[in-house]
Amino acid sequence: AQRVTQPEKLLSVFKGAPVELKCNYSYSGSPELFWYVQYSRQRLQLLLRHISRESIKGFTADLNKGETSFHLKKPFAQEEDSAMYYCALSGYSGAGSYQLTFGKGTKLSVIP
């Protein structure tokens, strides 16, 4: 079974402060991890995936297999970062089937 845990439902930070959204996972194989974001009145969209190892909108996330974590980080928060963030895990379950499991989400609020 695969599981994704986002321990914080709500995270408030001041503009310019560092941000870290926590994500821990449970999966027996080699996972593929994603962060999705939902801005107000917009649809859910992909923010980044770990295999790309890229920085999107100043956000980065490193897969730590030892700690089974995939925390999302940004050094200086901006007001436009306020949104709902979901961590997701894709695991291969055989026969060309990929289960995609989401965490419960963390609402990030950046205080001006």
Place this chain on the structure above:
Amino acid sequence: GAGVSQSPSNKVTEKGKDVELRCDPISGHTALYWYRQSLGQGLEFLIYFQGNSAPDKSGLPSDRFSAERTGGSVSTLTIQRTQQEDSAVYLCASRLTTTSGAYEQYFGPGTRLTVT
């Protein structure tokens, strides 16, 4: 190109009525997912279709919920005898999967269901 579309965008129904929600995935996407997003509850998995395989229905909350995917494309989520607790935004997503890997999941705009 066209993204995932869902209809209707909003649906208000009386308790006890049946509703059908429609999802048009991106053409060629082999995987289709339904989720429910309730206020303050995050994203709840409902059902997953993968090609011609039997769907994963493990997330459906009760036997009042069912879904079909016809011809490997359009999907319909049906809720029978709706209850007030069914009020939520229902999201559909599609994804391209191949024998060598799976790709980004694309979400539709959702259907906001209100049961009065």
